[in-house]
Amino acid sequence: MPSRKFWSSGGSEGGLPAGSGSCQVEVDFGCAGGGEEFLVVHPVAAAWVTGSSRLTCSPAGEANADHDPLDAALDGVSAYVSNINPGVGFDLVAFASNGTWGRYPFYVIGW
16 A cells, blocks of 8 residues: 655655645625525635645534534535636635535645
């Protein structure tokens, strides 16, 4: 089985490789009174991304003013990254298969 390599900013590997980083993004699906949204494209500024960055994202599973930690699972909330622009950022495409409203926090990790 191949070994896995992990990086840390202070590790023995000399720091994070180019294109690595992370951020938390809050996506707003709109207000409850205005109907539920199914898809939101949210631009994210991230100067650390490169053309070879690989980004993954997921709901943070944290409570906020709009939702409890389990609401993301109940509403079918998920996301992916699109339109990576090296040195500038990317789009976080968030969707809710069951429809939802309000804000959800997402974690994005890149390597």
